[in-house]
Amino acid sequence: MDWNFIIFSVIKIAVVIGVVLGMVAYAVLAERKISAWIQDRVGPNRTAPPFVENIPVIGPAMIRLGLFQPLADGLKFLLKEDFTPAGVRKAFFWLAPAIAIIPSMLVVAVIPFGSQLGHQKMVIADLNIGILYTFGIVSIGVYGIVLAGYAANSKYPFLGGIRSGAQMISYEIAMGMSVIPVLLVVGNLNLSRIIGWQTQHGWLVLYAPVSFLIFLVASFAETNRLPFDFPEAEQELVGGYHTEYSSMKFALFFLAEYSNMIAAAAMMVTLFFGGWTLPFWGLDHPAATLGQGIAHILVFVAKMLLFMVVFMWVRWMWPRFRYDQLMDLGWRRFVPLALANILVTAVILWIMS
């Protein structure tokens, strides 16, 4: 344990958390803007600090895009009354938001968001069991929601919590099994190594398209996004598990949803779309120069943002599944499909070896 490692780790953690939280804030804005455009609306286009208007050209454009809306939203969450209803179970009520957001932040720790910057590997923790760690942490996320539903001591949050428990456990199985073919092909659990494999052999989505499909659908379910947003289900459960929450505690659930999305997008990019690699412009091998290192990080972020847009686009495209359809899809379609996928991949690999 040398000082160099500690200092660089702290810097990386600070930067990554900062970037992720910033992305979360702007993901909310992007969500609102995309939903607006899809529905032929304009979206947030007013909020701005007083001096911005006077900047020529850029100022009005920034206001038009609503770039200052996240600031106002954040401020609102901070300043609102943090109300604790009378009937709640206090300990769990306070614990639940923290349990919801911490796992989604922890997942980012193992994601290699770039190759190298100088001599530093662009990953906070280069774990040998990266994928297992991710699944372990993601499965904790469900506790936050279930606890929130239980702690609120009110029927809608309770129903939301129960449903999300069932949903997330069901889809975790499909999700976990969908990754196994990837591991079979690569032969390693380390996410950096998986990207390293992809630099030589091409993106894994070409080798395991079915895995990618299952992983994509399961991550929609895991992040509680439409068409699987059962825990919230505005139409049926008021606000679902966070009905009784207000102010910053609610904001934490909100942030958790979006940082889960970021984590899911990052995982998909890492596992199936080659992480920081691009097949052209010489970006497909670990960076030698500083410029290349930065380019790799930008490529990774760009790919991630693309997936985020897909997440949002789908949300405003599809209606919600019915509960039994969700379970049917999870257990009777995706679990067998994932199993068959493992078998087929294994057989093909066996024949080829």
Added chain:
Amino acid sequence: MIVNRKSLTFWERLYLPAVVGGFKVTGRHLFRSLFGGKTITMEYPEQKWAVPPGYRGAPYLVRDQEGNTKCVSCQLCEFVCPPKAIKIIPPGPAGELADRPNAEKMPKEFEIDMLRCIFCGFCQEVCPEEAIFLQKDYSLTGLARDEMIYNKEKLLALGGVHAGVRKWKHQLEETREQEDFPVKA
């Protein structure tokens, strides 16, 4: 009633045609409103809707074409006003005279409390002088209650000139004609 659901083919049960169709529709709308600027939102304070004829907005006092106050302070509108939003102070016996011929007096003060006004139009209907009209303003704002009580000056300024019939003009002409008798051939 039992609705027979069409059983889906295998292709349809894959949800893929629905996915593609959904992406196509939503994508079309997204690009249209993002790059074509074809949003259906009316951005209110900058864009305003066309007020249809006959719309009952805020009641204002009007002047006639010669710039005179039309109101003669008869107080009919004050009496008819259902929410009692109108308050008129008549000039009294020794007060100021009307600023136009053929009128005995004009109001010393005329106030409409726009917070009380329900835009019913009774005042316009009852007015014998055609001095008050419901106009097209629908967005009245103020930072205090006092600001929402419009006085005579403000009402006249907002009301503008009424371009309609001058009710007493004909009679005025007749009176003038009578002065140099005999006139009409």
